[in-house]
Every structure is written in structure tokens, then in C-alpha cells.
Amino acid sequence: MEALEKRILRDGRALSEHVLLVDSFLNHQIDMELMRDIGAEFAERFRGAGIDRVATIEASGIAPAAMAALSLGVPLVVMKKAASSILNADALTTKVHSFTKNSDYTLMVKARFLPAGERVLFIDDFLAMGEAAFGAARLIAQAGCTLAGVGIVIEKSFQDGAKKLAEAGYDVYSLARISRMAEGVIEFA
């Protein structure tokens, strides 16, 4: 998505080989017109995939996922992060490792918000090692749903997440794919 790549080059900041700061338009200050265009792009790509709902993970996935859900005319479900295990009879949970924070968290969704048999589009702001996306995939499978697509705003293609998701058979669509970063340098695949 050309507008997104241009925006990353203009306003993003590569702090190191692995850390990209995009908090001026994606995850702290948010440009909603860009989010609307991102949602429309995801909707166009996955419109033929029979999507019943969009799922994402709080908090940074919510804005782009919300616009995709609105564009597709389906509900959004927001998976929650918890520091510890959750005591709720209806809760599906799975442990996810965050390489960014070097810690684990529990990803949770109420089963009633992933009705069995539905086709789910998972959307997130970043894809690096794929830990969060695979965690979401496990919850979607636990619920008896199908992960019908994975929509990513910014993929760090130099890490293994996208490759592993494709090898697992998932249909991954990333709007911007970064092949290399260094301090002050951002290159697209």
C-alpha cells in the first residue's frame, strides 16, 4: 500500500535494526483517515473470503481492525491481554511470548464472541516473529472457527513470522513489508 509506505518513510523512525517507531500515526497518535483507507484495503483483499468477523488484540490493533470490520460490515472482537490466568468459565486462553517485552502474557477471548463455524479475519498492527498471530490462531481454533486470513499493517519481513504463518497455511496480507532496518534506514521488500 503505497500511501502507507510513504507515510512510514516520512513519519516513521527506525531506532535500530529491529525497532520501528510509528507512534505519530499508528499506535499513539492515530491518523483515522489513514486507518479508514487501511480498513478499506483489507476489506477489498478479503471480501471474497466469506469473513464473518474481524478479530484483533488490544490495544494497537483496534483502530485498523475496527475500520476493516466496518468496511466489511461484520463485528469486531478484541482479544484481551492479561498478566495472569483468567477465572471465567466462558474464557478461551493461551499463553503468548512477547519478544518486544521479553515476557509472557495470557491472551483471552470469551468463547461466545467467536461462534463455532465462523470464518475469522485476524488483523494486527505489526507482524514480527508471529507469536501474537499464532496465539490468536490458537484461540480461533479452540473456538471451532477458521482463521480465514491474516491482515497486517506493517510486516517486519526480516523476521520469521510471515514465513511461519504461510507455512502453516494461513493467507497473510501485509500492507507494508520492511526488508531491512538500521538506525535512520527503512527499506521495503
Added chain:
Amino acid sequence: MEALEKRILRDGRALSEHVLLVDSFLNHQIDMELMRDIGAEFAERFRGAGIDRVATIEASGIAPAAMAALSLGVPLVVMKKAASSILNADALTTKVHSFTKNSDYTLMVKARFLPAGERVLFIDDFLAMGEAAFGAARLIAQAGCTLAGVGIVIEKSFQDGAKKLAEAGYDVYSLARISRMAEGVIEFA
């Protein structure tokens, strides 16, 4: 907002005098068409107030605030919750007490995303005791901005938040005002 009150009566669940479960359409599963209408309603109410940006608090405020920002054509800034203090030269912080969780958290926003002199519309999903809204108001004041309006999706009018915000001179607009709850009972003001 009649459509919201009807939805609360149909799909909300009063678990006690104080706890309202609306996670089937507002903060876990999210009805984006309702959020779009909510955003449009806030935009209409505050369109004449010279709003430069919308602010909210992660995570449940993001969806309604995002739609209001899109409808007003202004940026959204998402204030972050942190368990402990933040070491960031650009960070404005304030301590907020959560009565729901009976604990404190640090509310944070980067100063660059609240440019001095701007008029800010704060939007949140719930207003009860007003602790979160007053925390946001303190950050907005620290930044040298004006809190030009407070938009609330569901106000628990039987708690003191709305009254205290009005006494402090803020322009509060709540889309649904609940005057009384009991197990299985929801009444509007």
C-alpha cells in the same frame, strides 16, 4: 441516544447495583455500525467547539473515540495505562485511581501528541466516579491544551463523576445516562 439505550436494554446485563456488562457490543465484541453512529453523534454535538483533536484512554475508549475523530476530521491520541512510572523525557504522566480494580495506574501521553494551545475532546466508554476523565484533564492541562468537551458513551449518573466534571466547568455530553441499576434492572435518567 435512543438506539444506544435500546441496545443497552436488549444486550446489556446489570450484574449488580454498580456493574454493567456491555461486552457484547461495546468493549469486547464491538458493533462498528453502532460505533460509527456514536462517533457521528459526538461529532455533531461538538462540531461548533473548535475541536483540534480527540483523546481517549486505551483500550475500550478507542473504538468510539476513533469514529468521532474520523467524523470530525481530526487526529486521535490514545493515552496509555502503565503499571509503573515511565522514563521518557517527552512523557506527561499522572496517577489515576481505578475504583473498578481498586488499584492505581499511571496514565501517560507523549507531549508532542498534545500540541500546546489545541482544543481537545476527551471521549471514553464509561463515566462513573470520573477518575479517568480527571486524569485525562490533568494531562491535557499539563500539555497547555484546553479540554473543550467530554463525550461519554455510558454515564452511571448515580455516581459522582458527571456532577464533579460539570462543577469543574467541563462540557460533558453522555449518550446514555443510567440513573439506577440492580441485578437485571437498568433505568435511564
